[in-house]
Amino acid sequence: MAEISITRERIAETERLVRPYVRHTPVVRVDLADFGLAAGSDDLKLPVDLKLELMQHSGSFKVRGAFANLLTRPVPPAGVVAASGGNHGAAVAYAAMRRQVPATIFVPNVTSPAKAERIRGYGAELVIAGERYADALAASExxxxxxxxxAIHAFDQPETLLGQGTLGLEIEADLPDLDTLLVAVGGGGLIGGIAAWFGRRVKIVAVEPEGSPTLHQALTAGRPVDAETNGIAADSLAPKRVGELMFPIAQAFIDRSVLVSDDDIRRAQQALWDHVRVVAEPGGAAAFAALLAGRYVPASDERVAVLVCGANTTAVRFG
Structure with missing residues (x-):
């Protein structure tokens, strides 16, 4: 197994650097019985904590990794360049705006209008290139x-992983008695950083769409492999493969990987709005979908938290 260099000590150092630039996002406790799932079973009446990282600057956890890069690596006069399904691009654009450096962001045409609008709104140059994230990455290179x-990579960059790992540190501070954490997976930067922080002290459950099972297939194959890139969450959870840097962390520390359908994700989005008044994008709601759909069933005494990680969607319009 490859050496794991994303350590708790380095994550804690990174947290001190990025803290002035990121929000400490709230935790809301809900009861699964409120979602109509109990059906007389005590096992489904336990409280679940929702870590609402979708309330972060730029609408997702991604600013943590963006600031970690900008604060620890020299930025040339040409500025920063990133390829993204949308959220990473918005985060890099926001961090570049705060640090007053130029930013050029490449996205595929599946990127949601909400994410494209955010990127432009932060003053970055937006370039639409290709059908999927891999196309945008090639164009950025x-x-x-x-x-x-x-170049600020969305997930396969040490500084990015360290930045996302600061969310693990924050969750531990919020929920010191946590048993299990459900985390959505795209390229793996988020879950890689979080798993590196927790190690085996908390059970980490990876959640992916059935249409883009990148980590699921990698764990089966024993190495990162190309996977499908389809489904409702394709703009955030559908790179061709997980990152090389996160994979040994996943092998060492992730308890299991579960898959959810597009319909599961839609129901989770609706449930979060109906019961918590939270507007989550598909990728942001995927981890909660695993609980609602029974893809992960906790024990009756298990302290479970779900990371709700992204809010960049036009699903709700006000007027």
């Missing part, structure tokens, strides 16, 4: 080769 700049 060509741009960097021609014009230069600091």
């Amino acid at each position: 060509a741009f960097l080769a021609e014009r230069g700049g600091l």
Whole structure:
């Protein structure tokens, strides 16, 4: 197994750096019985804590990794360059705006309008390139080769993993008696950083859409492999494969991987709005979908938390 260099000590150092730039997001406790799931079973009446990281700057956890890069790596005059399904791009654009450096963000055409609007709103140059994240990444690499700049990878970059790991530190401070944490997975930067922080002290459950089972297939194969990139959450949870840096962390510390359907995710989005008045994007609601759909069934005495990690959607319009 490869050496794991994303350590608790380095995550704690990174947290001290990014703390002035990120929010400490709230935790809301809910009872699964309120969602109509109890059906007479005591096992489904336990309280569940929702870590509402979707209330973070730029609408997702991604600003943690963005600031970790900008605060620890030298930024050339050309500024920063990122490829993204949307949330990472918005986070890098926001961090670049706060640090007053130029940003060029590449996204695929599946990126939601809400995410594209955020990127432009933070003053970054937005370039739409290709059908999926891999296409946008290739376009960003060509741009960097021609014009230069600091590349900030969405998930396969040490600083990105360290930044996302600061969320694990924050969750432990909020919920010191936690047994199990459910986390959605795209490229794996979020769950990799969080799992590196917790190690085996908390059970980490990975949740992915059935249409983009990148980590699920990698764990089965014993290495990162290409997977499908389809489904309702394709703009946030559908890279071709998980990152090389996070994979040994996943092998060492992630308890299991479960899959949810697009319909499961839609029901979770609706339930979060109906019962908590939280508007989550599909990727942000995926981890909660695993509980609602019974893809993960906790024990009657298990302290469970769910990370609700993204809010960049146009699902709700006000007017």
